[in-house]
Amino acid sequence: MTKPAQTTLRLTPRRQIILEILRERGHLDAYGLLELARRKDPRISLATVYRALAYFRERNLIQGRSFGEGRSHFEVHDAGTGAHAHFVCTRCGKVREVKGKFIRDMEALAQRERFRVTGAHLDLFGLCGDCAAR
Amino acid sequence: MTKPAQTTLRLTPRRQIILEILRERGHLDAYGLLELARRKDPRISLATVYRALAYFRERNLIQGRSFGEGRSHFEVHDAGTGAHAHFVCTRCGKVREVKGKFIRDMEALAQRERFRVTGAHLDLFGLCGDCAAR
DNA sequence: ATGCATGCAAATGTTTTGCATTATA
């Protein structure tokens, strides 16, 4: 965390594949990513997936996170603020992305707290429509 | 995720120690927890820490999460809504807890989205006061 | 030629588990 974020971006064919999948599908873990990537290029290895993820993360293109299930999932930052929101169903585990404008309000609060915000992430836990029905 | 959350709560001496530390300090990883727990009872093992964490998580007393650094950290849910907020410094990695009322606004949004919210978690990424100063 | 990118397999670090033992209802 001492080095500044890298600026150059070398998009090799495999990195392109990985980034494209991430843009289309969002919040995937490394293995899911590998599986999808192999449909486009069967020779991609898990190591390449992880290295590409690290590469993108260093350059602030993506972000990794987990809700405590043991593995990380990854997703691209939003173009603008990097703001992001999730609905996480605590019953079936489904994760759905939601975008909202309300994040600005929190940025205001953050400023008051002497915290320069570069991105925000909101997780709402509860029951999705399907699970709430039961 | 198919079973309903457990309701009985057996608080053994070691579980008490672990929960107490979590209440006092919040967002600790398993090893940090082990270290602190051993000051109160040097014979506690790592397995017990992990088992206690799983036990509390099943009963919705705590929550595990990670920001992609490879290990999970754990924290107790808030008594009321389970709402929680973090400031995560992207430079030094420091995590600070913040509580806010604005979370209600998002709950309103969630209802519109057919999502019954039981808890919310907001992460704001950026630079903490110290790091922003440099 | 040189510097990355990559695959493979080995190494790491975290989290989980099997089994024997101990504590508790």
Add this chain to the structure above:
DNA sequence: TATAATGCAAAACATTTGCATGCAT
């Protein structure tokens, strides 16, 4: 006494890395 909790060491995963090879500049 029966059930659940615990320690220890082994196992299981997810993630990272070393090394040899290949690709691109």
